[in-house]
Amino acid sequence: MMALSPIIEKYARRVEGVNSLLCVGLDSRIDRLPERFHAAEFSQFTFNRWIIEQTHEAVCAYKPNIAFYEALGPEGLAALEQTVEYLRAQHPDILTICDAKRADIGSTNQGYVTAIFDRLGFDAVTLNPYLGREALAPFLERTDKACIILCRTSNPGAGEFQDLDVGGVPLWQ
Secondary structure (H helix, E strand, C coil): CCCCCHHHHHHHHHHHHHCCCCEECCCCCCHHHHHHHHCCHHHHHHHHHHHHHHHHHHHHHEECCCCHHHHCCHHHHHHHHHHHHHHHHHHCCCCCEEEEEEECHHHHHHHHHHHHHHHHHCCEEEEEEHHHHHHHHHHHCCCCCCCEECCCCCCCCHHHHHEEECCCCEHHH
């Protein structure tokens, strides 16, 4: 039997330990944070830390959506870095997933790999497979990390392309 990667083992241990599949999204939109967090120097991080401390006993993973941090430039990325560092220090048994849905050509993806796994320190990343395996290779080569490949999205307009009929055949075929 093939051994599981350390990241998958970490996830499996956590799921078993808390008897939960709960993954909490840290989609911390600065304009929607409760007022009491606005005065903090890093309000996104302060809010995230509060959410983590309220939920960590029942969670197997946290999934920050990188767009809400990138949108704020250096301050947002600092808050994201602080969030991942906090999780690694205080709750190292909980998986960190970068909700990025990245997809591009291989050389660009190598930059994403470095940023997401090496600079930010995430355990896993969400990916869009539309460009094919070759484009995803830089991510898939990282056997010390996990890749979560989008198969079907849940947004209201998902079916516009995911179920598109092209001459009697679904686009995905």
